[in-house]
Amino acid sequence: MAELTYRDAVAAGIAQEMERDEDVVFLGEDIAAAGGVFKATVGLLDKFGPERVRDTPIAEQAILGAAMGAAMTGLRPIAEIMFSDFFAVCWDIVVNEIAKTRYMTNGQINLPLVIRTANGGGLRFGAQHSQSIENWAMMIPGLKVVAPSSPADVKGLLAAAIRDPDPVIFFEHKALYPTKGEVPDGEHVEELGKAKILRDGDDLTIAALAAMVPRAVEAAERLKDEHGIECTVVDIRSLVPLDTQTLFREVSKTGRLFTVEENPRLCGWGAELSSLVSEEIFWELDAPIVRITTPHIPLPAADQLEDLTIPSVDRITDTILKSLG
Amino acid sequence: MAKKTEKNNDDIGEDVRLALYRSQQEVRQLEKRAYDLFLQNLIKGTSHLCIGQEAIAAGFATAMKPGDWSFCTYRGHGHTLARGASMTGVLGELMGRECGLLAGKGGSMHLTDVEKGAMGSYAIIGAHLPIAMGAAWKAQYKKTGEVAVCFFGDGTTNIGAFHEALSMSATWKLPVVFVCENNLYMEYTSIGDVTPVEHPAADRAPAYGLPKIIVDGNDADAVYRAARTAFDLARAGGGPSLIEAKTYRHHGHSRADPGKYRPDDEVKAWMARDPIPFYRQRLLDFGVSEASITAIEEEVAAAVNVATEEAKASPPPSQDLILKDVWADGGWAWRN
Ligand SMILES: Cc1ncc(C[n+]2csc(CCOP(=O)(O)OP(=O)(O)O)c2C)c(N)n1
Ligand SMILES: [Mg+2]
Secondary structure, eight states: OOOEEEHHHHHHHHHHHHHHOEEEEEEEOOOOOHHHHHSSTTTTHHHHHHTEEEEOOHHHHHHHHHHHHHHHHHHHHHHHHHEEGGGGTTTHHHIIIITHHHHHHTTTTOOOOOEEEOOOOOSSOOTSSOOOHHHHHHHHHEEEEEESSSHHHHHHHHHHHHHHHSEEEEETTTTTTOOOEEEOOOOOOOOTOEEEEEEESSEEEEEEOOOHHHHHHHHHHHHHHOOOOEEEEOOEEEEEOOOOOHHHHHHHHHHHEEEEEEEEEEOOEEEEEHHHHHHHHHGGOOSOOOEEEESSSSOOOHHHHHHSSSHHHHHHHHHHHHHHO | OOOSSSSSGGSSSSHHHHHHHHHHHHHHHHHHHHHHHHHHHHHOOOOOOOTTHHHHHHHHHHHSSSTOOEESSSSSSSHHHHOOOOOHHHHHHHTOTTSTTTTTTSSSOOOHHHHHHHTEEEEEETTTTHHHHHHHHHHHHHHHOOEEEEEEEGGGGGHHHHHHHHHHHHHHHHHHEEEEEEOSTTEEEEEGGSSSSSTTTGGGGGTOOOOEEETTOOHHHHHHHHHHHHHHHTTTTTTEEEEEOOOOSSSSSTTTOTTSSEEEEEHHHHHTTTTTHHHHHHHHHHHHHHHHHHHHHHHHHHHHHHHHHHHHSOOOOGGGGGOOOOTTTTTOOOOO
């Protein structure tokens, strides 16, 4: 085990896969010579050369179109969209082209590609560089959607995404880049579509994603230490495919579900989880499901405002205490 | 085989010319059949015929090698057929039958035949320019020698993806050939009314460090020569080309459009420049016999008839297909 930052785990995951498969290529803005605006891809250009690690112009449709064309002809490209907000300028390629082509062509075309992007808030960047858009991606048939919360998962899930034969949107959380964690030595590959139980408790279940995971864990610790409440925390990790079996099992065990979502409220991923739990294991619930989300607003920039907007440890703890009565 | 005449023994040669004529005939006759099947309500939805523009599809496809890739738009029946897709597969797809190229899952605007290098028909304006570029990137990186060819309309030169793809392809010197089929209209609006330059593609080429290339898109020989030159350049590592082929569609934009916004004298002038009778006359001038030309026409007509009957006889697609092939494992599961 070595301790790595979430940021370094990105480069480690890409390097691991580029070493084992020369069809893996990587493109995006400022990713090669500069090592990425978040410094998550430092060293890849030196290691793999400019034919495999390519700086592009500011042309998001070109970046994703190139990834798609390369994937359909046999490569396994990784494309970076610098901030997930910029998906809005190339959403056609994602939604109409990448997501639908396999189905429309009756399976003639495979698109083994990964789109990495820096998602989420917490860095005071304001409403156009801080959005959590995992729910945009989740609602499109034909896309796999992954959002890791730890360095080990960054490496292992990114490797899995690169090996996956289908298009994967890989949401890195920009507030997590400096965080550290143990990453297994040697080749590390996780399985897509498996949630992870981070804490086991009998009183209630919290489902969280990406940067909301460490907050949920901290809230759970506080609830135990200060109130003796035992929480199960499930890191959802992959929205598509979704590990409903783990979710159902953990909700059935405690009878209560809280979701902690950074996306704005409407149609957030927790709404789908709530719907599934209500439809399929309603009688296992002891109380209504509670969703803790960013309010349905664009994100404000200032420290105090942004901190009050995105679900915080305080808000998670308070909401849970209030619901328990 | 009759002895080749001197005229027909030039850089193109008689065999290629006969192939060009056959290809144009196939596209024309198949599109006419598609039109008839519409009127019989056997083809639903929409459809964008390329009648009048056949010389471009024939010229490029004939110059392509089997491993090369073509990318086209919703106006793509001709381009798909010209790469060698089966007539039954094309008509079957238009009719929503099991025998369709995509077993009915794509429809008229998405014809694809990967085995033949027809890498898809794209119905969102501009999207396939960067995608074709990506295929060319694969050829460059793997040094495998393929060329990607991307067909689009005059209207497409005004959308952002055009600029992004041209700019990046030229910078990366990718083996991709962009072909603007300038049929003078974007849907119902004259391209001149919405574009600041006279030649919507060619006049923009210098902005990407590319030469201005304009060809007569109604002369299959001219198209074929332009294609050959661009492919040679691409395969030699010389980067992309942007070719503007002047042409005209004989019908409206799509099934619903009678094309009334076009001046009568303009339509008349272009109908007189129909690429197929024009090419037929060239074959005669070059010494090809009337009998061998007629034989091609009759063979194509017979093939279209056979394809029509096969497509009509084909059942609707199996309902099982609805939930198939979202993912590479053949399924659609989004949860366990
Ligand atoms: C992004 C986008 N905008 C608008 C349309 C609607 N539309 C379909 S075809 C077309 C005209 C395109 O004209 P052109 O590129 O000249 O191609 P042509 O149909 O003449 O072959 C338009 C506006 C579309 N499909 N996609
Ligand atoms: Mg046009």
